[in-house]
Amino acid sequence: MTSTGGNETTALRLEGVDYAYEGMTMHFDLAVTAGEWLAVIGPSGAGKSTLLDLVAGFLAPDAGRIVIDGADMAGIAPAERPVSFVFQENNLFAHLTAAENVGLGLAPRLSLSRETRARASQALAEVGLAGFDDRRPAEMSGGERQRVALARAFVRDRPLILLDEPFAALGPALRREMLALLDERRRRAERPITILMVTHQPEDARGFADCVAFLERGRIATLGPTESVLDGNETPGVADYLGQATRPS
Numbered sequence: 001m002t003s004t005g006g007n008e009t010t011a012l013r014l015e016g017v018d019y020a021y022e023g024m025t026m027h028f029d030l031a032v033t034a035g036e037w038l039a040v041i042g043p044s045g046a047g048k049s050t051l052l053d054l055v056a057g058f059l060a061p062d063a064g065r066i067v068i069d070g071a072d073m074a075g076i077a078p079a080e081r082p083v084s085f086v087f088q089e090n091n092l093f094a095h096l097t098a099a100e101n102v103g104l105g106l107a108p109r110l111s112l113s114r115e116t117r118a119r120a121s122q123a124l125a126e127v128g129l130a131g132f133d134d135r136r137p138a139e140m141s142g143g144e145r146q147r148v149a150l151a152r153a154f155v156r157d158r159p160l161i162l163l164d165e166p167f168a169a170l171g172p173a174l175r176r177e178m179l180a181l182l183d184e185r186r187r188r189a190e191r192p193i194t195i196l197m198v199t200h201q202p203e204d205a206r207g208f209a210d211c212v213a214f215l216e217r218g219r220i221a222t223l224g225p226t227e228s229v230l231d232g233n234e235t236p237g238v239a240d241y242l243g244q245a246t247r248p249s
């Protein structure tokens with residue numbers, strides 16, 4: 001356990017984190033306050049997924065420290081980290097039912113205890129999937145599968161949720177509904193839930209995120225309150241990315 005330097009409200013801190021792929025070196029310094037919803041935006045290949053993979057522990061930094069909830073994550077496996085993640089697809093085990101997939105968030109066993117089954121069932125109902133317990137992923141729509149993934153993330157009850165374009169394949173109405181579900185869950189939580197969400201949809205950030213990090217070429221080029229970053233006046237790259245004309249000064 002390592003101190004974050006006395007700032008108890010910092011949920012996530014990246015200090016001088018370096019990561020290099022062949023031909024691309026990334027460097028991240030970042031602090032996210034507990035309870036904050038941070039949208040991560042930027043051009044394709046900027047390093048958004050790499051940033052989330054480093055936090056999740058799927059990648060190990062070449063240098064620097066990642067601190068979550070006050071604990072240094074060096075050498076901590078993804079499953080042991082206080083995080084939940086939802087990706088764009090393939091979040092579920094195809095051979096397991098919805099309840100079993102959610103149950104894995106509660107106990108790493110395939111046969112569900114009565115209590116686990118009841119909690120999984122309730123979690124499914126809370127994301128609008130009452131009665132879906134015995135459906136397998138192939139028997140559900142893309143939106144329903146993502147709801148199951150969200151239900152699993154919710155029952156895990158971890159303080160940090162990582163979302164890598166989880167609703168990108170869904171239509172705008174369904175996307176908003178999912179984001180609203182997440183928002184509601186965040187508001188109802190007893191402990192603060194911090195969210196890092198990679199998105200290519202500026203309106204998702206506008207509607208839900210407190211802050212936006214704009215990534216460019218493996219760096220966080222801008223980080224600030226949602227409206228001021230998306231305004232695009234401070235960083236020309238943001239305006240280009242959003243397809244806006246940079247306003248004359």
Ligand SMILES: Nc1ncnc2c1ncn2[C@@H]1O[C@H](COP(=O)(O)OP(=O)(O)OP(=O)(O)O)[C@@H](O)[C@H]1O
Pocket residue numbers: 021022024042043044045046047048049050051
């Ligand atoms: N497994 C890999 N091996 C080598 N290079 C990789 C690998 N994965 C990603 N990269 C490179 O690292 C850089 C950052 O990739 P990353 O997936 O983090 O970007 P991104 O911002 O999430 O992009 P997108 O919006 O297209 O998903 C890119 O230049 C990419 O080509």
